[in-house]
Amino acid sequence: MNTEELLYCDTHEWVFVSEQDGQKIATVGISAFAVEQLTDLVYMELPSVGAAVTAGEEFGEVESVKAVSPLYSPVTGQVTMVNDGLPDNLDVLNTDPYNAGWIMKVAISQDLPNNLLDHAAYQRQCGEAS
Amino acid sequence: MDDAASQPEPLAETATALFSWHVEQGARMVDFAGWQMPIQYTSIVQEHEATRNNVTLFDVSHMGRLRFNGHGAGMLLDRLLTRQVSDMPVGQVRYSLICNHDGGILDDVLVYHLETPSGTRYFLLVVNASNRDKILNWIAAQWPDEAAVELCDRTLETSMLAIQGPHAIATVSPLLSTNIANLKYFNAKVTNQMNKPCIVSRTGYTGEDGVELILREDQTIHILQNILASGRQFGITPAGLGARDTLRLEAAMPLYGHELDEKITPLEAGLAFAISWTNTNGDTRDFIGCEALTEIKHNGQQRQRIGLLIDGKRVGREGYAVLANGQEVGMITSGTFSPTLQRPIAMAYVEQQFAELGQILEVDIRGTSVPATVSNLPFYKRTK
Numbered sequence: 001m002n003t004e005e006l007l008y009c010d011t012h013e014w015v016f017v018s019e020q021d022g023q024k025i026a027t028v029g030i031s032a033f034a035v036e037q038l039t040d041l042v043y044m045e046l047p048s049v050g051a052a053v054t055a056g057e058e059f060g061e062v063e064s065v066k067a068v069s070p071l072y073s074p075v076t077g078q079v080t081m082v083n084d085g086l087p088d089n090l091d092v093l094n095t096d097p098y099n100a101g102w103i104m105k106v107a108i109s110q111d112l113p114n115n116l117l118d119h120a121a122y123q124r125q126c127g128e129a130s
Numbered sequence: 131m132d133d134a135a136s137q138p139e140p141l142a143e144t145a146t147a148l149f150s151w152h153v154e155q156g157a158r159m160v161d162f163a164g165w166q167m168p169i170q171y172t173s174i175v176q177e178h179e180a181t182r183n184n185v186t187l188f189d190v191s192h193m194g195r196l197r198f199n200g201h202g203a204g205m206l207l208d209r210l211l212t213r214q215v216s217d218m219p220v221g222q223v224r225y226s227l228i229c230n231h232d233g234g235i236l237d238d239v240l241v242y243h244l245e246t247p248s249g250t251r252y253f254l255l256v257v258n259a260s261n262r263d264k265i266l267n268w269i270a271a272q273w274p275d276e277a278a279v280e281l282c283d284r285t286l287e288t289s290m291l292a293i294q295g296p297h298a299i300a301t302v303s304p305l306l307s308t309n310i311a312n313l314k315y316f317n318a319k320v321t322n323q324m325n326k327p328c329i330v331s332r333t334g335y336t337g338e339d340g341v342e343l344i345l346r347e348d349q350t351i352h353i354l355q356n357i358l359a360s361g362r363q364f365g366i367t368p369a370g371l372g373a374r375d376t377l378r379l380e381a382a383m384p385l386y387g388h389e390l391d392e393k394i395t396p397l398e399a400g401l402a403f404a405i406s407w408t409n410t411n412g413d414t415r416d417f418i419g420c421e422a423l424t425e426i427k428h429n430g431q432q433r434q435r436i437g438l439l440i441d442g443k444r445v446g447r448e449g450y451a452v453l454a455n456g457q458e459v460g461m462i463t464s465g466t467f468s469p470t471l472q473r474p475i476a477m478a479y480v481e482q483q484f485a486e487l488g489q490i491l492e493v494d495i496r497g498t499s500v501p502a503t504v505s506n507l508p509f510y511k512r513t514k
Contacts, residue, residue: 040175042467042474043443063445065174065467066372068496087443 001027001098007074007112008122009056012037014098015074015116017108024108026075030062032097033126040065041090046082046103053079053106055113060103071103074116081105146191147289147350155368163260165192168370177373178469181336182512185295185361186369187354190335194262195284195344196269198253202278207241207253209417210272212396214406218243220251223316223331226404227396228265229419233426234392235399236268237261238384240333242318247327254329254344256290258386272418289350293357294340294369294377301361302341305353306330310341323353335374337381337510376466379475382437382508388448388463389435389477397426398479400435400507433460434485437505438493440474443467444500446493452478453492453499459484462493468509475509476502 006014012034016027043063053059053073060071082104086092093101117125144165152159157168170177180186198207204216213226220243228236242254257265266283293302303310308321310330318331328345345353358366384390384399396405409415440446445465452460460480468475484491487506492499
C-alpha cells in the first residue's frame with residue numbers, strides 16, 4: 001500500500017478502498033504510528049468473517065504489555081476476510097503494517113464517513129500527538 | 131464558577147535531577163505521584179530483558195528518603211514499624227511495613243541503619259513516592275513528647291539510582307571507594323564516589339542482583355555519566371517505570387496502591403515475615419497495629435494474595451474479577467504479559483479457600499471467562 005493513498009481514522013486505523021465486481025471492498029489496518037505508540041504487542045482479537053461492522057465502532061482489540069486498546073472500524077459493512085495469521089505473528093505490524101499487517105476486509109454497505117483523514121491531515125495529527 | 135478559589139491547589143509536579151536527560155534519551159514521561167518520570171525509553175520488553183540479561187539503570191529519585199538522627203530513633207521506629215529495627219547492626223537494610231491501628235498497611239518501606247565516616251549512626255527510611263506526605267503526617271502524629279530524635283526529609287536534596295542486572299556489581303564496583311562485591315544482599319554502606327559521599331545498598335525492585343545508590347542531588351548527572359561509561363562494556367541502557375513494573379511483578383514484589391493499601395493487612399498480603407511479634411529479648415512487641423494483627427492471626431484471615439498463571443495471551447489486568455464456578459471470589463491487583471515466561475501473569479486477592487496452589491479459577495477478561503491456575507510466587511527467581 002502507498003500510505004499516501006490511504007485514509008485514516010483519528011483513532012489510527014487506516015483504510016484502502018478498492019472495487020471488485022462492482023462491490024466496494026475496504027482493507028483495514030493500523031498505522032505505523034499506532035504500532036510505535038503501543039509497543040510490545042502481545043495479543044490481537046480479530047472479528048469473525050461475516051460479522052457486521054459499523055464506522056466509528058469497535059471491531060476488535062489490540063493488547064500490549066502496558067494496556068489494551070480497542071480497534072475502531074473506519075467503514076460500515078460486512079467482514080469478508082480476516083488476516084488469520086496476524087495474532088500469532090504480531091511482529092508483522094512492526095515491519096509491514098500497511099501490507100502484510102492488514103487486519104480485515106469489509107464489503108462496504110454505506111458511504112465512507114466524512115471524518116476520515118487523508119495522509120497529510122493524519123500526519124499533522126500524529127505530529128501534534130508526539 | 132467561583133469554586134476555583136476554594137479548590138485545593140494541584141500537587142506541583144516534581145522533576146528529578148535527570149528530567150532533561152530522560153527527555154534527551156527519548157523517554158516517554160508520565161506523572162507518577164506528582165513526579166515526572168520516564169515510563170519507557172525504547173520498549174518495556176527490551177528494557178525488561180536488558181535487566182534480566184545485562185544491566186540497566188533506573189532513576190528512582192521519586193522515592194521518599196527520610197533520615198532519623200538521634201539515639202531515640204530506633205525506639206520511635208520500633209513503634210512505627212511492624213518489624214523491630216533497633217537491633218539492626220550498622221550496614222543492614224530491612225523490609226518493613228507501617229500499619230495503622232487496624233493493621234492496615236500505610237506503606238511498605240526499606241529501613242537502613244547507617245554510620246557516617248565520622249561515626250554518627252542514623253536510620254534511613256525509604257518510602258513510596260505516593261505515600262511520602264501521608265507518612266510524614268503519620269509520623270508527626272505519633273511523635274513522642276520527649277523524643278531524642280530528629281527527622282529530616284532528604285528526598286529533594288538527594289537522588290536515587292538503581293543499577294540492576296547480572297552485570298550491575300561489575301558496573302558500579304570500579305566507581306566506589308568500597309569493595310561492593312563483598313556487600314551482602316540487603317546490606318548498605320556509606321561510601322564515596324569521586325570523593326563525594328554516597329550510600330550504596332545491595333537492594334532493588336527487579337528480582338535481579340543489583341545496587342541502589344543515594345547521592346547528593348547536585349552530583350546526579352556526574353555519577354550517571356560515570357555509571358554509563360563503566361557499564362558501556364556490558365551494554366548498559368536506561369530502563370523506565372514500565373519495565374520496573376513488569377520486573378517486580380515477575381518477582382512477586384507487592385506495589386503500594388495495588389497489592390497493598392490501608393484495607394489490606396500484612397497477613398493477607400503474605401508479608402508475615404516483615405512482622406516481629408516479639409523483640410530480641412522474647413518479649414511481646416508493642417508496635418502500631420499489633421493488637422489488630424494479633425487478633426487476625428488468631429482468628430484467621432478472609433483472603434490471601436496469590437499468583438495466577440492465565441491461559442492464552444490476553445492479560446488479566448487490575449480490577450478484573452477472579453471467579454470460581456462463575457462466582458466472584460476475588461480480584462486482580464496487578465497483571466501483565468510476562469516477558470520472561472511469555473504468558474500472562476497476575477497477582478490477586480481471593481477468598482482463603484480458593485488460594486490453594488494448583489487450584490483452577492477463572493478471570494473475567496472483559497466479559498470472557500479465561501481459565502487461570504493459582505501459582506507459586508514468585509513467578510521468576512534468578513539463579514544465583
